[in-house]
Amino acid sequence: MPRPSPDTPDWRPGADRATLVARARLKRVLRDALDRRDSLEVDPPALIRSGDFEPHIALFRVSDPEGIPAGSLHSSPELMMKRLLCAHPTLPGIHYLGPVFRAGEAGARHNPEFTMLEWYETGADLDAAISTTLDLIQAARRALDLATAPVERQDYGVLFRERLGLDPYRADSAVLERTARLSGVAVHEPQRLGRDDWLDLLMSTVIEPSFPDDRLTVVRGFPASQAAMARLETIDFEGHPVQVAARFEVFGGKLELANGYHELGDPAEQARRLPTSAAARSTDDRSRRLFLEALAHGLPDCSGVAMGFDRLVMWLTGRPTLDTVLPFSEPRV
Incomplete structure (x- = not known):
């Protein structure tokens, strides 16, 4: 029987059974691969006291039952994960696999809530970060009995x-x-x-x-x-x-999968690059201060990568939209 469009509200999930099984398998594979690299899985808070750090990413604002602002839902665990590394610089690496939130994002490749795999690898430059990213994606392909994908560097x-x-x-x-x-x-x-x-x-x-x-x-x-x-x-x-x-x-076909940096550790340079508008200063002073204090304490030389897990599932399974790989995309909630 044809599945209804998410434009027509329906109780059923967008992802079919095979895709749900693939999602679960890929989460285990990615976690195992990072565990073998001695990376520690961490649980940064989803509710943070932060304004918009990226100019093109809007955060969901959260209020308590009396309407008093209580913070924002994170669009990435980046700030908290870097603070963890500043406190524990001898860790080989840390990673997070879980939900993140971005307001105003909707479409075939976007959803306001999605799953992100983000990791930081100490002592790793950009070449090492690329190598780790490709290794994880190829491991995910093997888990679904797919051949190694060719790689093109541009x-x-x-x-x-x-x-x-x-x-x-x-x-x-x-x-x-x-x-x-x-x-x-x-x-x-x-x-x-x-x-x-x-x-x-x-x-x-x-x-x-x-x-x-195909690559x-x-x-x-x-x-x-x-x-x-x-x-x-x-x-x-x-x-x-x-x-x-x-x-x-890194793109899987035409689909952006991952974005990585050789991370900036200079607190003075980082302070110059953070948003400086009055609106930004009024909402993220505390978060900005704590983050810059952590950088002043010392961020170990590291690379960081964020990978869209749902998009990875899309590319590996050949599904056309996020709705078809998520249990419930926003229109179905």
């Missing part, structure tokens, strides 16, 4: 030059807007988009859809402006030095 600047004919490190907003228009990308209120917004839009609508479905694509060399909590490094691009973020993303 440079952010080269992708923009080859696919769009521009230098993403030097092109201004006007050039990026014109390129988007010529690429058939329609934008409502384009005047509200900044340079990084245009880069993100071109990446998601033009470049990512060109990635082969993993690793992209690195993101502009320095696109990593609030990553170290910076200098590369050579087309004969001139460019400062980029020590950041990578």
Whole structure:
């Protein structure tokens, strides 16, 4: 019998039995793989006293029964996990597998509540973080009796030059807007988009859809402006030095699966990069202060990676939407 659309409320879950079994199996496999690396599973709080640390991620605000603000639901356990590492720098690594929350996210690849695997590996640079990420994904494939996926490594600047004919490190907003228009990308209120917004839009609508479905694509060399909590490094691009973020993303086919950093540990530099608007200062002073105090105490050299578990299940099972891999997506709740 056909399953109803989530647009038509129905008591049944979106994920079928085989997908539920796959989810459970993959959680065990990922936990076991990290356990073998001596990574410690931790339980950071979901309810935090924090404002929006990422400009494009909105948090759910929580109030007590009398309407008094009580904090926010975390969109990532990052701040608390780094504070744990600052307190216990000799840990080989820590990881979290559980729910996170992002307001306003809905669609085939988004849901306001989703499952994230996030881990921090001490002593690991960006190359080591990429290796760990690929190892975990390949282990997940084996758990579902899938062949090892081929891996293609790409440079952010080269992708923009080859696919769009521009230098993403030097092109201004006007050039990026014109390129988007010529690429058939329609934008409502384009005047509200900044340079990084245009880069993100071109990446998601033009470049990512060109990635082969059957392989993993690793992209690195993101502009320095696109990593609030990553170290910076200098590369050579087309004969001139460019400062980029020590950041990578891994795609399964056209689907972004993971985002990783060689983590920034300098508290002064981190303070400069955190949101500075009046709204941000009024909501996250306490959280900001405690996080920066932890960094001042000392964050061990480490890499951190966040992987969307539900998207991983989508790619491995060939399911078309998050609704078909979640027990209950938001429209079914």
